[in-house]
Amino acid sequence: MKKILSNENRMIVYNLKNVLQGEGIETHVVNDFAAGGAGGLATFDTWPELWLDDDTQQAQAQEIIDGILHSNEKDSWFCRACQEKNASSFKLCWNCGGGYE
Template identity: 30%
Template sequence: MHCVLRSDDLFVIQRAKDVLEAKGITCLIKNQFASGAMGEIPPQDCIPELWLLDESWAPRAERILAELDERPQQGAWHCPQCRELNEAQFAICWNCQDSRD
């Protein structure tokens, strides 16, 4: 396994997980529910992390996540698969779960 992302913001981790899984990269979130234990265990052990199940996907996953950070803000978009309208903040179609790209 390989950690590709750490963030205090669980929504950032979940978005990255959704994007990677839409591209066929299997991953999991560690420490997803650990914030409730903060104070009982060290804070650095409570930060949500995104882990790849297969380390061989690390270069591709890191490239996808880097592109995700560099993507300019865009308006609403139509899904290339089902043509449904999606709001700008979504990278994956709400209807068919196809990627924006």
């Protein structure tokens, strides 16, 4: 197994997991400690990580992730709840977990 992503925002990690799953790439999340109680102790070490189940899919997974994280402005959408910009392939807002509507 290989770690393909680490991000302080667990919504981003889970959105990417969902997108990859839709492409037939199985992953799992580690270090997913529920929010709260961090009390300033949050460090890079405790960021949620996305791990690839099948190493042979790494190149494909990385390409998809890069495409999402660097997606064109025109493809993005704005959350109605918090107005944050989201990548087109995100189904839920990375910031608040809200949807399109």
